[in-house]
Amino acid sequence: MGPTAARGSRRRGGLEIAFRVGTYLALLLVLGPALWILGGVVARAVPHWRWDVLWTPTKGSSGGLEGAIIGTLILMVGVLLIAGTIGVLAGIHLAELARPRKSGKPSGGVMRTAADVLSGFPSIVLGYVGYVALVVGLHWGYSLLPALLILSIMVVPYIAKSTETAVRQVPTAYREGAEALGMSMGYGLRKVILKSALPGIVTGLLIALAIACGETAPLLYTAGWSGSVWTGSFIGGHQFSYLTYPVWTFYNTSTESGHSLSYDAALLLLVIVLLLLVASRIVVARTQRHAESH
């Protein structure tokens, strides 16, 4: 028994060490590349950084990124207006208004499945549909509106889901309290339920914006690319600029200016995404502190 037990315990000890090393190694294998990507982009973009990139229009594969920066901001505002409104309302409906069925299951089953299917849809296929149906089919041409619609279809399910989760987390006592005070359903919803679900909804919106501003595949065949600032028209073949395009296209041009524009755009994208994610973290942290103080 002695030798076997000794061998067994040595094996167990070996496994234990392998397990410990393995978990830290796994963490390192995730964080290492993440830092490598950030550091790599910063290291290539910063040495050649010129501030006038921010306000110079793109000419061919040189110049600046004025049009693309403004374009990405316009896309974000548009997605916030379209997908934000639809997604938040749909989420509220799923969490609060849809009546439970007799079987006791939550209602809106078909709607929820549709949103799930849509959120798992490959973004390039959505882009293809936008190209075939909106750009060519409706003769809108490469322009802002088809890009906005496709991008919104992409993120609505996400916003609806996070809103639903946030609204569901509001304690039932709040609803009962609102009803006991004689508030109507809508008034109570606005004044009590949405007020306490707001941080969760805002977090979902911020993350959806981070997804939207980093997308390329749904935009390539709906927005096109012009390099200049938005002309103010939504349809009619007025091609539209956005920040992910230079990253995708200019890195394999032969010119030095193309390469540095590619990296500048990548850096700007990272800054925008980082700001959005940090903002969402701050919202979460503030509400958690608020909740713990009660």
Add this chain to the structure above:
Amino acid sequence: MSVVGGTAGETPAVPPSPLHAAATHRDAAAHRRVLQVLRRSESGVWRWAGRIAVMLPLTALVFVLAVLAVKAAPAIRVNGWNFLTGSTWNAGSGYGGVTHTDGVAHPIGAEYGAWPLIAGTLQTSAIAVIIALLISVGCAFALTERLPRWISRPLGFAVELLAGIPSVVIGLWGILTFGPFLAAHVYPIIADHMPDVPVLSYFRNPVGHGEGLLTGGLVLALMIVPIISSTTADLFRQVPRLPKEGGEALGMTDFEVANRITVPWVRSGIIGATALGLGRALGETMAVAMIAGSIFQVAPNIYSPMSTIAATIVSKLDGAQTDGTGFAVATFAELGLILAVISVVVNLAARGIVHRTSRLGGPVGRGA
């Protein structure tokens, strides 16, 4: 307006009172009724806005599927089953004239077989899922069970950040930094030491320049790790403490507690999270289009350049527009339909498993 009419209709019953108090009372009642109606209509507004909004994703989905089906129908009729098994991708000659098959116009000599793309999509995703699963579970363990809260929180945020990095930026890093690094320093070591036996010979030379199947799969793994690890970490936090402490009291090592208690407790949740990551990997476009090499072939070894369905759509749709008969664009609809069906099936299965096993209900899906 109807409220004012209502109060006016009631007033004749009560004789107009000279008393000031009664008048205020009546005003207050009217005021209250106006507010009441406004509030009741507010409920209606919420209800109807919600009903309309919740219909829109369903409408969009039906619209997307209908467009794909209508567009793909002629391509399906002409390409037939050969589309799934064939390995030729020939748009036909633009000058050779147009012919009709089953009433569908297409250039003479057009022949499409997407097998290399389907195989490539499955191969890159398989590599990504296998690697990402191992790393994610280890990472979730480190974050939930090993490290103290003050350090695991910022590290968790860093992992979340990885999910937020746009896929073109990851592609840019992959093609210019990561791929060449692997081809120069890592792949030769693996390739030189692999024996020439059936499965492992797939890992032998030549290693190429870092654009190919393995690089694509590794980068995809990096992109889906945040999805799997954040869900897994949430699941680990839900495992009650008592069984784990019981295991420790019986003299189990940390590994044994993890292997026999924690992981089995949440196994199906981890499977669901992995399937979600798989769904994302199947549909990922930009990074793979930049890194995989864009060669239409079934990769002869694991380092060879190849392509996937999504990458091919994004890089070749431009050229398909030159086909005057529109048959090339229709073929891309068929390609998109195949990809959509694969990833939707995987996604629904994943959601079914996750939903059944966790009551989290947190937003899961696209990145972040």
